[in-house]
Amino acid sequence: MAGKLGIIAGSGPLPRQAAAACRDDGRPYFILGLDGETEAETLACGPSAMVRMGAIGTALDLLRRNGVEEVVMVGRVRRPGLAALRPDWTGTRLLARIGIRAAGDDGLLSAIVAELEREGFRVVGIDQILASLLIATGPLGRHRPDDVADTDIARGREVATALGRLDVGQGVVVQAGTILAIEAVEGTDAMLDRAAALRLPGPGGVLVKMKKPQQERRVDLPTIGEATVARAAAAGLSGIAVEAGGALVVDRAAVVAAADAAGLFLVGIPPLPAA
Incomplete structure (x- = not known):
């Protein structure tokens, strides 16, 4: 049995499909919603919490407190500007560390994946959860x-x-x-x-x-x-x-x-x- 999955959920149906796949497999999971992005129907799919986009420290703490071992990032997310992001201390350190790489989506997402792995989580792709997609x-x-x-x-x-x-x-x-x-x-x-x-x-x-x-x-x-x-x-x-x-x-x-x-x-x- 795979470890507990943390579903970092954007908008759209994919986070709900990931939760359904976990239920079908009998796998425990926890949904971490993003304020302003994640629909209420997604949060209703199982144990969940909502976090502000820039609150990286809070997000990591919620994942740890809920026993998450693997993480999947799934769903559409509108990229906010720095003013709207309002990063917490952990988020500010992350942005300072990646610097210019945050200028593009791929650099930013790769840095977030690396940060999650640095914190001890295994990051998996949605195609590993829903291969049929x-x-x-x-x-x-x-x-x-x-x-x-x-x-x-x-x-x-x-x-x-x-x-x-x-x-x-x-x-x-x-x-x-x-x-x-x-x-x-x-x-x-x-x-x-x-x-x-x-x-x-x-x-x-x-x-x-x-x-x-x-x-x-x-x-x-x-x-x-x-x-x-x-x-x-x-x-x-x-x-x-x-x-x-x-x-x-x-x-x-x-x-x-x-x-x-x-x-x-x-x-x-x-x-x-x-x-």
Whole structure:
């Protein structure tokens, strides 16, 4: 039996799915919610507490007092500015230690993982708790990319990988070889809304999402769900391509059904070979 799992929960359904997986396995767990991010329905899924985002010392103390051995960080979290973060003494020391690395999401998340491990917790990825969420290589559902879409996927994979190396974002929208939009701090949904206004005449474009090459894969893997499909359809896209083995599909049956109904393809693609 694995040790007690601490679920550091952002927003969305994934923290609730992690809690359900623990219940199904008979594994003890504790949910640590983040003020302003975690929904009440997530906190109601089991033993839980809420903590302010910058209260790192309080968070570590809550995990220890509740007997947590392993930790998973899961769910969407809006990155706050330093003024809104209001770090406690432990958080201030962490930010001072990582310095410029806090300028990008990957550097900050990697530093948080390292801090948790320094405090004696084992950090695991959500794919280790819910392995079925990882997408495999190849298409899901009825629809397949055509030659135009395949060309856009190849272009998008290159651009998304380059953006990832710079710790900018994980997604890009490509239409007929033109980059319509790239993902930055606004997130995938807002990027898709923006791409809708930039759509060109002709066949619809493609959303491509790739894990950052240097990314700490235990946190912040690219994720798509029903809302992603709905926004991609509203933007007039022809399909979605995500990194096989490096991206998550939340509620796969519902996502595939939504893509089929919208006439969108959904496909897992391999990452670029390491340089």
